[in-house]
Structure formats: C-alpha cells, structure tokens
Amino acid sequence: MKFEFPSKFLWGSSISSYQVEGNNLFSDWHVWEKENNLQQAGKATDHYNMYGYDFSIASNLSHNTLRLSIEWARIFPKVDEIDQDALEHYKKVIAELKIKGITPIVCLHHFTNPIWLANERGWLNPESIRYFVKYVTEVVSLLKDDVKYWITFNEPLVYLYNGFIEGIWPPGEKSLNSSFKALRHITRAHILAYKEIKRIYGNQEVKVSIAKHMRYFQPCKNFDLGQNSFVTSIRNQLFNYSILDRLNRAKTLDFIGVNYYCTEYVKASGFLFGQECKDSHHQNKKNYLDWNISVLGFYKMLISLKKYGLPVIVTENGSCEVEDSAYQQFLIDHLKMLAKAINDGVDVFGYLWWSLTDNFEWDKGYNPRFGLAQVDYSTLARNIRPFAFIYKKICQENSIEID
Numbered sequence: 001m002k003f004e005f006p007s008k009f010l011w012g013s014s015i016s017s018y019q020v021e022g023n024n025l026f027s028d029w030h031v032w033e034k035e036n037n038l039q040q041a042g043k044a045t046d047h048y049n050m051y052g053y054d055f056s057i058a059s060n061l062s063h064n065t066l067r068l069s070i071e072w073a074r075i076f077p078k079v080d081e082i083d084q085d086a087l088e089h090y091k092k093v094i095a096e097l098k099i100k101g102i103t104p105i106v107c108l109h110h111f112t113n114p115i116w117l118a119n120e121r122g123w124l125n126p127e128s129i130r131y132f133v134k135y136v137t138e139v140v141s142l143l144k145d146d147v148k149y150w151i152t153f154n155e156p157l158v159y160l161y162n163g164f165i166e167g168i169w170p171p172g173e174k175s176l177n178s179s180f181k182a183l184r185h186i187t188r189a190h191i192l193a194y195k196e197i198k199r200i201y202g203n204q205e206v207k208v209s210i211a212k213h214m215r216y217f218q219p220c221k222n223f224d225l226g227q228n229s230f231v232t233s234i235r236n237q238l239f240n241y242s243i244l245d246r247l248n249r250a251k252t253l254d255f256i257g258v259n260y261y262c263t264e265y266v267k268a269s270g271f272l273f274g275q276e277c278k279d280s281h282h283q284n285k286k287n288y289l290d291w292n293i294s295v296l297g298f299y300k301m302l303i304s305l306k307k308y309g310l311p312v313i314v315t316e317n318g319s320c321e322v323e324d325s326a327y328q329q330f331l332i333d334h335l336k337m338l339a340k341a342i343n344d345g346v347d348v349f350g351y352l353w354w355s356l357t358d359n360f361e362w363d364k365g366y367n368p369r370f371g372l373a374q375v376d377y378s379t380l381a382r383n384i385r386p387f388a389f390i391y392k393k394i395c396q397e398n399s400i401e402i403d
C-alpha cells in the first residue's frame with residue numbers, strides 16, 4: 001500500500017555552517033578544538049566555496065528544501081564590526097538556492113559563537129541577548145525577501161547539556177547553575193529574536209521556530225525499583241519539553257522543528273534527572289557512534305507533540321553507518337513511522353535528512369558519516385551514496401510503500 005505525504009511537503013536535507021564551510025577562524029569552536037587537541041574542522045568540506053556544487057547535488061536528489069545555518073562569527077568577527085563580504089556571501093548562497101527552486105530554512109545559531117562573545121562569558125553574559133538580536137537584525141533584513149522559514153537556535157538543550165553540564169563542548173563548564181543561567185538568556189534571546197523577525201517582515205509571511213532535539217528516554221530495567229522511571233520522567237520533561245512549553249506560552253513558535261536520532265536508557269544517579277545507562281544489556285540496533293536506534297521512539301516523539309497544536313517539520317533525522325544497506329534501512333523505517341504519525345494526526349509538513357554531505361561531527365571529528373553524499377576529504381570529491389537515490393525517488397513521488 002502506498003502512503004501519500006501531504007501536498008507541498010518539504011523534502012530535503014540539513015547542513016550547518018561550522019560543520020561544512022571550513023575556515024571559520026573567528027568561532028569559539030575553532031579555539032576549543034585547538035585547546036583540547038581535538039580533530040580540527042580545518043577546511044571541512046569547503047562548502048563555503050563549493051556551495052553551488054552542493055546545491056546541485058541537492059537539486060539532483062530532488063530536494064525542494066535545504067536547511068542551512070549562518071555563522072555568526074563571520075558576520076560579526078568583532079563585537080562592533082560587520083563583515084560586509086560575509087553578508088554578501090550569504091546573500092549569494094540564498095540566491096543560488098532560489099535559482100535551483102529550493103526553499104531555504106535558515107538557522108541563526110547552530111552551536112557556535114564568535115570568539116569575542118566567548119571571551120565575554122558567552123551565554124552567561126546577559127548582554128549576549130542584545131548581541132544576538134543585533135546579529136539577527138542584520139541577517140534577517142538582508143535575506144528577508146528570499147527566506148520564509150527561520151530557526152533561531154538549533155538544539156539549545158543539547159548545546160547547554162554538552163557545554164555547561166558535561167563540559168565536553170565550549171565553554172566547557174560543569175555547572176547546573178550555569179546551564180540554567182545560559183538557558184534563561186537563550187530563551188530570552190529567542191523570544192526577542194522572534195519578535196524582531198516579525199517586526200522586520202511586517203505584513204509579509206514568515207515562520208519562526210527552533211530546532212528541538214527530541215530523545216526517546218526509557219528507564220533502564222536493570223535493578224530498577226521505580227527510581228529509574230522517576231528520573232526518566234524528569235529527564236524527559238526537562239530535556240524534551242520544558243523549552244517548548246516556555247516558548248509556546250510566549251507565543252513564539254510558529255511550528256516545531258524536530259531533530260530525532262535515537263533512544264537513551266536512563267538510570268538513577270546523583271543527578272535529579274539521572275544519567276544515561278551505557279551498559280551492554282540494552283539490545284538495541286546501534287549505529288557507528290553506538291547510538292541506540294529506535295523507530296518507535298521517533299513515532300512516540302512526534303505523537304507527543306500533538307499537544308502543542310502546531311505544525312511540525314523534521315528538521316534533522318539520520319544516521320552514521322558503514323554499510324549502505326544500514327542507511328537505507330534507517331531511512332525507510334523512519335519514513336514509515338513518519339507516515340504513521342501523520343496518519344495518526346500529527347500535522348507534519350516536511351522531512352530533512354541529516355545531512356546533505358558528510359561533515360565535521362563536532363568532538364567526534366570526521367569519522368562519523370551522515371551524508372547523502374560521501375566526502376573524500378583528501379580531494380573534496382562528493383560521491384552520492386546509493387541510499388540517496390532511494391530517498392530521491394520518495395521525494396519525487398511524495399509517497400512511500402508501507403506494509
């Protein structure tokens with residue numbers, strides 16, 4: 001039986017500036033990689049120069065949509081200095097998508113900050129809100145005629161968890177207090193940016209949201225006397241829904257962007273929201289990074305969003321694998337679940353694979369491969385993976401075979 005996706009469904013993939021552009025020398029991640037002896041992003045996939053080529057790949061794969069991000073530190077390399085060439089560059093990038101008939105979804109913050117902001121205590125500094133809105137004003141005023149969808153922040157909770165609780169990303173803090181403080185500032189920055197974008201567009205149509213990482217949390221069943229279920233429910237509320245609740249109350253979400261990858265088993269620990277159980281007794285299918293794959297989790301997360309009564313777009317879903325058959329399986333299984341969620345009443349208007357090409361996977365470097373196109377980092381050649389052609393057919397036909 002065939003399942004038809006809604007008409008005008010947005011099909012495509014996602015990328016982010018720092019992970020593909022290369023030479024983002026004014027961003028805090030650049031300093032972080034060096035200071036922590038991590039693999040460095042360097043020239044990445046050289047997307048900054050090869051964007052036209054990459055967009056041809058998207059177009060050849062029948063994408064009608066591409067999500068990308070702007071590198072804040074390129075626009076504002078110094079606190080009070082705007083780089084006009086960088087603005088011009090992004091203008092050309094968006095124009096190129098328009099020529100190719102691809103709808104852009106533009107993200108304004110995908111994990112990285114300008115070095116000058118990091119040196120001023122980053123998101124712990126209340127001034128970060130004003131700086132962010134100033135940057136938003138510049139970029140949105142420039143691109144407003146050709147962009148209808150904006151994402152202010154990508155995965156704010158992942159950013160905060162890794163950067164302020166685990167300390168494995170910049171700024172490397174390990175403090176619950178700091179994470180809540182930065183969360184307050186980011187939340188405020190979103191709310192003000194939302195209002196600013198609406199002001200700039202006036203009567204013109206524009207949709208604004210965040211891309212929310214949703215993780216399917218399950219209590220670890222080993223030696224559980226109920227406490228694992230308890231911490232799991234707290235983790236679920238804090239991590240998956242608290243910011244959506246807050247932004248929805250402030251009426252600053254026009255839709256919900258969902259990034260979904262995996263399930264996580266949770267066990268009680270010193271923390272109120274427990275910790276991930278990484279023991280081998282969980283028998284899930286795993287990807288290259290050992291993430292627990294769960295298609296049911298994808299369905300459950302989508303269904304759980306019905307309570308907001310907002311349209312939903314999957315702004316990221318994907319995997320890093322070794323075998324092409326595993327990518328294909330992941331894609332088909334998740335799209336079937338997406339179809340089921342739509343059938344069961346979730347108002348989904350698009351799906352974007354993470355990612356268009358292989359790219360720089362933050363602290364994990366270049367080994368995990370998420371791309372529809374494989375990148376040979378010595379020559380920068382892009383080779384389309386076979387499963388991408390299966391995806392292309394689905395995008396073209398706007399339908400999928402379900403059992």
Ligand code: BGC
Nearest residue numbers: 016154155213259316354361
């Ligand atoms: C992030 C991407 C990242 C992907 C795979 C998402 O959480 O937005 O930047 O590459 O997951 O880890």
